[in-house]
Amino acid sequence: MLSLNKIFLVGNLGKDAESRFTTANVTITNFTVATTQGFKKNGNWENETTWHNCTAFNLSDYTKNSLIKGMPVHVEGRIQKRQYTDKDGITRYSVDVIAERIIPLQNVEMTDKAPDPEQKDPADPDRDPFSTNDDLPF
Numbered sequence: 481m482l483s484l485n486k487i488f489l490v491g492n493l494g495k496d497a498e499s500r501f502t503t504a505n506v507t508i509t510n511f512t513v514a515t516t517q518g519f520k521k522n523g524n525w526e527n528e529t530t531w532h533n534c535t536a537f538n539l540s541d542y543t544k545n546s547l548i549k550g551m552p553v554h555v556e557g558r559i560q561k562r563q564y565t566d567k568d569g570i571t572r573y574s575v576d577v578i579a580e581r582i583i584p585l586q587n588v589e590m591t592d593k594a595p596d597p598e599q600k601d602p603a604d605p606d607r608d609p610f611s612t613n614d615d616l617p618f
Contacts, residue, residue: 487577489532489555490585491515497547499539509536511547513555513577536579543582552585 494512501507513532518525534555547553557579566572 485558487555487557487559489513489515489534489553489577491532491553491555493547493549493551493553494531495549497544499544507538507544509539509544509547510534511536513553532577533574534577534579536582539582546584547582554581554583554585555579556581 491513494514497509497511499507499509511534513534514529515532516527516529518527520526532555534557555577557577559575560578561573561575563571563573
Protein backbone atom coordinates (compact mmCIF):
# COMPACT_ATOMS: atom_id res chain seq x y z
CA MET A 481 0.00 0.00 0.00
CA LEU A 482 1.30 3.40 -0.97
CA SER A 483 0.59 6.45 1.16
CA LEU A 484 1.82 10.01 1.43
CA ASN A 485 1.35 12.56 4.20
CA LYS A 486 2.81 15.85 2.95
CA ILE A 487 1.69 19.46 3.31
CA PHE A 488 3.04 22.66 1.79
CA LEU A 489 2.02 25.99 3.32
CA VAL A 490 2.85 29.51 2.19
CA GLY A 491 1.52 32.10 4.58
CA ASN A 492 2.36 34.53 7.36
CA LEU A 493 3.37 33.78 10.92
CA GLY A 494 0.62 34.64 13.40
CA LYS A 495 2.99 35.26 16.33
CA ASP A 496 6.62 34.89 17.28
CA ALA A 497 7.76 31.27 17.57
CA GLU A 498 7.93 29.85 21.09
CA SER A 499 10.45 27.18 22.06
CA ARG A 500 10.77 24.83 24.99
CA PHE A 501 13.17 22.04 25.88
CA THR A 502 12.43 18.47 26.91
CA THR A 503 14.37 16.47 29.45
CA ALA A 504 15.94 14.56 26.54
CA ASN A 505 17.52 17.80 25.17
CA VAL A 506 15.04 18.11 22.31
CA THR A 507 13.95 21.61 21.34
CA ILE A 508 10.26 21.92 20.45
CA THR A 509 9.27 25.10 18.61
CA ASN A 510 5.62 26.03 18.12
CA PHE A 511 4.26 28.68 15.77
CA THR A 512 1.14 29.41 13.76
CA VAL A 513 0.85 30.08 10.04
CA ALA A 514 -2.12 31.88 8.48
CA THR A 515 -3.09 31.05 4.91
CA THR A 516 -5.76 33.01 3.06
CA GLN A 517 -8.02 31.74 0.30
CA GLY A 518 -10.01 34.13 -1.87
CA PHE A 519 -13.40 33.14 -3.24
CA LYS A 520 -16.42 34.79 -4.81
CA LYS A 521 -19.64 34.85 -2.80
CA ASN A 522 -22.77 36.54 -4.14
CA GLY A 523 -20.66 38.33 -6.76
CA ASN A 524 -18.19 39.77 -4.21
CA TRP A 525 -14.68 38.59 -3.45
CA GLU A 526 -14.16 37.44 0.13
CA ASN A 527 -11.15 36.06 1.97
CA GLU A 528 -11.11 33.14 4.35
CA THR A 529 -8.12 32.71 6.65
CA THR A 530 -7.13 29.31 8.01
CA TRP A 531 -4.76 29.04 10.98
CA HIS A 532 -2.32 26.14 11.09
CA ASN A 533 -0.61 25.06 14.31
CA CYS A 534 2.96 24.05 13.48
CA THR A 535 5.57 22.20 15.51
CA ALA A 536 9.26 21.85 14.64
CA PHE A 537 11.99 19.91 16.40
CA ASN A 538 15.61 20.92 17.03
CA LEU A 539 15.64 24.11 14.94
CA SER A 540 18.83 26.15 14.89
CA ASP A 541 18.88 29.24 17.09
CA TYR A 542 19.03 31.43 13.99
CA THR A 543 15.89 29.85 12.53
CA LYS A 544 14.00 30.02 15.84
CA ASN A 545 14.87 33.71 16.27
CA SER A 546 13.96 34.45 12.62
CA LEU A 547 10.36 33.26 13.02
CA ILE A 548 8.70 36.56 13.92
CA LYS A 549 5.08 37.64 13.70
CA GLY A 550 3.94 38.67 10.22
CA MET A 551 6.87 37.12 8.36
CA PRO A 552 5.96 35.25 5.18
CA VAL A 553 7.17 31.63 5.28
CA HIS A 554 7.08 28.43 3.29
CA VAL A 555 6.55 25.36 5.49
CA GLU A 556 6.83 21.76 4.36
CA GLY A 557 5.89 18.91 6.63
CA ARG A 558 3.29 16.34 7.52
CA ILE A 559 -0.07 16.43 9.25
CA GLN A 560 -0.43 14.80 12.64
CA LYS A 561 -3.66 14.33 14.56
CA ARG A 562 -3.39 13.93 18.31
CA GLN A 563 -5.76 13.33 21.17
CA TYR A 564 -5.37 14.68 24.69
CA THR A 565 -7.39 15.26 27.83
CA ASP A 566 -7.68 18.85 29.04
CA LYS A 567 -7.62 19.97 32.68
CA ASP A 568 -11.40 19.46 32.95
CA GLY A 569 -11.13 15.83 31.84
CA ILE A 570 -12.59 16.46 28.38
CA THR A 571 -11.03 14.61 25.44
CA ARG A 572 -9.80 17.06 22.82
CA TYR A 573 -8.37 16.59 19.36
CA SER A 574 -5.76 18.68 17.60
CA VAL A 575 -4.43 18.65 14.04
CA ASP A 576 -0.88 19.93 13.80
CA VAL A 577 1.66 20.39 11.05
CA ILE A 578 4.99 18.78 11.91
CA ALA A 579 7.34 21.15 10.09
CA GLU A 580 10.25 19.40 8.44
CA ARG A 581 11.44 22.36 6.35
CA ILE A 582 10.93 26.09 7.01
CA ILE A 583 11.96 28.70 4.47
CA PRO A 584 11.63 32.39 5.41
CA LEU A 585 10.40 34.26 2.34
CA GLN A 586 11.83 37.56 3.52
CA ASN A 587 15.29 38.49 4.77
CA VAL A 588 14.94 39.18 8.51
CA GLU A 589 17.49 42.00 8.45
CA MET A 590 15.59 43.74 5.62
CA THR A 591 12.14 43.71 7.24
CA ASP A 592 12.46 47.22 8.66
CA LYS A 593 13.96 48.90 5.62
CA ALA A 594 13.16 48.54 1.96
CA PRO A 595 15.80 49.27 -0.67
CA ASP A 596 15.69 52.78 -2.10
CA PRO A 597 14.93 52.53 -5.85
CA GLU A 598 16.52 55.96 -6.43
CA GLN A 599 19.85 54.82 -4.99
CA LYS A 600 22.51 54.29 -7.63
CA ASP A 601 24.72 51.21 -7.78
CA PRO A 602 27.98 52.16 -5.97
CA ALA A 603 29.93 50.12 -8.53
CA ASP A 604 28.49 52.21 -11.41
CA PRO A 605 27.18 55.61 -10.24
CA ASP A 606 26.13 56.65 -13.78
CA ARG A 607 23.95 53.56 -14.37
CA ASP A 608 20.20 54.10 -14.31
CA PRO A 609 18.72 51.45 -11.92
CA PHE A 610 15.53 51.27 -14.05
CA SER A 611 17.17 50.80 -17.42
CA THR A 612 16.82 47.52 -19.26
CA ASN A 613 19.19 45.83 -21.62
CA ASP A 614 17.17 45.34 -24.80
CA ASP A 615 19.95 43.26 -26.41
CA LEU A 616 19.22 40.23 -24.22
CA PRO A 617 18.27 37.14 -26.25
CA PHE A 618 15.45 36.11 -23.92
